[in-house]
Amino acid sequence: MYTVKELFPTLQGEGAHAGRAAVFCRFAGCNLWSGREEDRQTAICQFCDTDFVGSDGFGGGKFQTAQALADAIELSWKSTSAGPQQRYVVFTGGEPLLQIDQDLIEAVHAKGFSIAIETNGTIKVPKGIDWVCVSPKAGADLIVLQADEIKLVIPQAGHDALETLLARFEKMDYRNRFLQAMDGPNLKDNIQLAVRLCQKRPLWRLSVQTHKVIGIR
């Protein structure tokens, strides 16, 4: 059984595939926060911008089988009149690797989708994922040391600590590196910090949360 908070067609808003048509499948639940506001201050990850509790969002629900979820993903793709080419699903959450299994990967591949994940990097990535975006969280053990993309939300640490962290990630096996300003009360300052750091350390590019800018999901 898969618990999905919401399932919707949109454009990938962030990172290397920004602008690409995709179905977003947001799984319920995370290993770094309960999702309850009263737990935020004691959570390992405290800046989350997402409601991933329950299965009551648009297109959400409890899917009993991989086939049933793959069918719903295909229906969501077709709902925009998109054809069979370039089918792309982004599994996110919450933490998608708490629920993704080989059955689901096979069922979605069988429908011709490429599969991307957004993960916090604390859980081993199963075989068959086509695009891995890892977004490390301070205070959580990072075990995904190789990925298509790293997308670091900043700031998550003091300034010196941040540059030390960037230097460490620059030596690792990430094929694309992005800095994304933390949304919240300090977004403007965080964008300025991200811009300065991209200029100073050109191995990093800026990831803007474009879906928020243009007002789509």
Ligand SMILES: C[S@@+](CC[C@H](N)C(=O)[O-])C[C@H]1O[C@@H](n2cnc3c(N)ncnc32)[C@H](O)[C@@H]1O
């Ligand atoms: C909601 S998370 C879900 C996937 C996974 N749990 C993770 O953290 O990567 C999706 C993306 O949003 C980013 N994100 C979460 N809260 C954010 C915020 N307040 N500002 C900017 N990015 C944020 C995460 O770092 C991650 O890259």
Ligand SMILES: Nc1nc2[nH]cc(C(=O)O)c2c(=O)[nH]1
């Ligand atoms: N359009 C859009 N792009 C996104 N990229 C990553 C997202 C996420 O919440 O994982 C996200 C999201 O929620 N919406």
Ligand code: SF4
């Ligand atoms: S790890 Fe991802 S889903 Fe979990 S609380 Fe942090 S940003 Fe949100």
Ligand SMILES: [Mg+2]
């Ligand atoms: Mg989001």
